[in-house]
Amino acid sequence: MxxxxxxxxxxxxxxxxxxxxxxxxxxxxxxxxxxxxxxxxxxxxxxxxxxxxxxxxxxxxxxxxxxxxxxxxxxxxxxxxxxxxxxxxxxxxxxxxxxGYAVHTVPEHTFALIFALRRSIVAYRESVKAGRWYDAQQFCYFDYPIKDLAGSTLGIIGEGALGQSVAAIGRALGMRVLFAGRKGAGKQGSLYTPFEQLLQESDIITLHCPLNDQTRDLIGAPEFAQMKRKPLLINTARGGLVNEAALADAMRSGQLGGAGFDVTTPEPPENNHPLVQLLDLPNFILTPHVAWASxxxxxxxxxxxxxxxxxxxxxxxxxxxxx
Missing domain, CATH: 3.40.50.720 (NAD(P)-binding Rossmann-like Domain)
Incomplete structure (x- = not known):
């Protein structure tokens, strides 16, 4: 020029x-x-x-x-x-x-959400603030579930640099890692697990794919109904990948074990947004689109x-x- x-x-x-x-x-x-x-x-x-x-x-x-x-x-x-x-x-x-700039920060934020939810960190912190530990009158209490990551199944939707980095961390922690094939597609080779099978077998599902016409509302009510293991759902990608009204229903009905989201539609969300309305739940975490922002x-x-x-x-x- x-x-x-x-x-x-x-x-x-x-x-x-x-x-x-x-x-x-x-x-x-x-x-x-x-x-x-x-x-x-x-x-x-x-x-x-x-x-x-x-x-x-x-x-x-x-x-x-x-x-x-x-x-x-x-x-x-x-x-x-x-x-x-x-x-x-x-x-x-x-x-x-x-x-390629976010290959550390987004996976680390993803696992920060996973660790916090899998071990009920936020729920226990809030209960300690409320005086529950003293009221328990012993050295510990068991109000919220605590589960290890080792031996659990991590389902990853999106096999790019971020998905691969998340997979590496998961394997290092002793997790079984699955990569989802395209929704509704047939067999796509040994590297991919059929989308519906991943929904059924995963203890934790994390999204690392772009938002486009093919991925908008990738997960909604029909997909939540297939999640037999009541997994954690993590979204540090884009808000439009998950139908947020259906997510709210799935959280309230117990179809999910918990959810950690860093994104919404739109951003910022208003106070009556479906995800903001979930913040009273001990197993839901919403962060303000900062997974990328180390x-x-x-x-x-x-x-x-x-x-x-x-x-x-x-x-x-x-x-x-x-x-």
Whole structure:
């Protein structure tokens, strides 16, 4: 690309921690940074941009069509469901994402939720706060279940880098690991367990797949009914993968042993959201989409984000998902 002063717009800088450093771009440019951008502000803010950076702000067809100079969308995340990839491809706009930066932070958060639920850590902490330990009048009490991970079955939906990292931790802890085949598909080889069989055999099910038309509502009421072992369900991927109303019903009815979610639809959830309404349960944990957000991972993301923009400017785009 020519070295004229390019217009670079960052739509949601506040989604990356203030202590994370963004290296200055090496080419001549004008950078406009917004902490947050509402949906209705997108078209105006990117109208004259050559390069747009977005983490979670939706960049949809209408805004793309009005952005006459737009040539590159740098997604500051792995998931690209917030960008209309088809509209970008139609206009020759390149889209790149971030890859491989979360192979430690997301699996560690996943197992933090698993450990906390499997051993009822939150429930016991809250009961101690409420005075239950003193009231028990002995050195311990057994109000909530405690189960080991060793010997249990871990079902993983999504066999990418994150799923593989989760599997490695699970095996190190002595767990039997299953990877799900595609929902509704036939035999897919010895590496995969049929989706329905995984639901039936797993003690813990964890999601590590993208959100798209094929995976939206991947787990709903019919799937909960197949979970014979009343497993834990962990979702550190995307909120739309699980039907949240059905999850609430499954939790209240005892179809699940517990659930740990780091994502909702929408984000942030309102106080009457089905998952927020589950926070009174001792076996449910909701964290605010921070599985990816270790200091180390965010700095790696920021470094890769700048590398993606620099590569595009050199004419050799990398991590391309459209264009």
């Amino acid at each position: 020519a070295d004229r002063s390019l217009q670079v717009v960052f739509l949601d800088r506040d989604t990356i921690s203030p202590q994370t450093l963004l290296r200055p771009l090496s080419f001549e440019h004008e950078l406009q940074v917004f902490g947050r951008t509402r949906r209705e502000q997108v078209a105006e803010r990117i109208a004259h941009a050559d390069i747009v950076i977005t983490n979670k702000v939706p960049v949809r067809q209408e805004a793309i069509e009005q952005a006459s100079r737009l040539k590159f969308v740098a997604v500051a995340a792995t998931g690209t469901d917030n960008v209309d990839l088809a509209a970008c491809a139609k206009k020759g706009i390149t889209v790149s994402n971030i890859r 200091d180390e991972a965010m700095q790696g993301l920021a470094d890769q984000l700048v590398d993606n923009i620099e590569a595009f400017h050199r004419g050799a785009p990398r991590n391309v998902v459209a264009g």
